Amino acid sequence: MRAVIKKELQLPIIEIKDESATLEGGDVLFTGREFFVGLSSRTNEAGARAVAAAFPEYPVTPIKVSTSLHLKSSMTMCGPDVICVAANKGAQEILRRIEREATFKYQTLTIPDADAANCVYANGTLIHRADFPDSVKIFEGRLDFPRIAVELSEFSKVQGSLTCNSILVKKSKHIRRL
Numbered sequence: 351m352r353a354v355i356k357k358e359l360q361l362p363i364i365e366i367k368d369e370s371a372t373l374e375g376g377d378v379l380f381t382g383r384e385f386f387v388g389l390s391s392r393t394n395e396a397g398a399r400a401v402a403a404a405f406p407e408y409p410v411t412p413i414k415v416s417t418s419l420h421l422k423s424s425m426t427m428c429g430p431d432v433i434c435v436a437a438n439k440g441a442q443e444i445l446r447r448i449e450r451e452a453t454f455k456y457q458t459l460t461i462p463d464a465d466a467a468n469c470v471y472a473n474g475t476l477i478h479r480a481d482f483p484d485s486v487k488i489f490e491g492r493l494d495f496p497r498i499a500v501e502l503s504e505f506s507k508v509q510g511s512l513t514c515n516s517i518l519v520k521k522s523k524h525i526r527r528l
Contacts, residue, residue, distance in 0.1 A: 366400040373397030376420035381427055383454045384409040388421025388444075411451045413444060423464065427471050428478075429493060432457045436464035459492055461485040 355361050366373065374392035378385060378401060385405060387398035389412050402410035417440025418424045424441035425448075428434035433456050435445045441464065449456075461467055466485035469478040478489055480499035489497055 364404045368396045371396035371400045374420055376422045379421055386411050386413050388413050388415035390415040390420045409453050413447050422468050425467055426469050428469050428476055429471055434459045434467050434469055436467040437462050438464050461488050
C-alpha cells in the first residue's frame with residue numbers, strides 16, 4: 351500500500367510522531383472546507399492534533415462522540431456542503447456541536463436509519479445503502495445528482511460501513527507503473 355501511495359499516486363505519507371495518538375479513519379470527517387475529528391473510543395485528542403499537524407491549511411475541530419462507534423456512524427458528507435446525519439438523539443447532539451464549531455454553514459439531510467447515514471460522495475455521485483428504504487426515499491427525493499444504492503447487509507454484521515470500504519484519493523492524470 352505504501353508503495354502505491356508514494357510511487358504510483360505520488361501522494362505524501364505523513365507519519366504520526368506522537369506514540370500516544372490513536373486515530374480511526376471513521377472518526378475523520380473532511381467536508382472539503384474543514385476537518386471534524388470525532389473523539390471516541392478509537393480516536394483521542396492526540397490523534398486530532400495529528401490531523402491538524404498534517405493539514406495546517408484546514409481548520410480541524412475535535413468533536414466528542416460518545417453515543418456511537420465513531421463519528422461517521424452518525425454522519426458523513428452526502429454532497430457538496432451537505433452533511434447526511436442520522437435522526438437519532440446522539441447523532442443530532444453531535445450535529446449541534448458541529449454546527450456551533452463549524453467555520454461554514456452546512457446544509458443537512460436527516461435520515462431515519464443510523465446505518466444509512468454512512469454514505470460516500472465521490473466524483474459527483476452518492477453511494478448509499480440500499481437496505482434502508484425510508485432513507486433511500488429521502489436520498490431520491492432530496493438529492494438531484496447521481497446515486498448508487500449498494501447492498502451491505504453482510505458487511506454490516508461486523509459493524510462495517512460504506513466508508514470502511516473506501517479509500518478516496520485524487521487521482522493524477524498519469525499513473526506510473528511500479
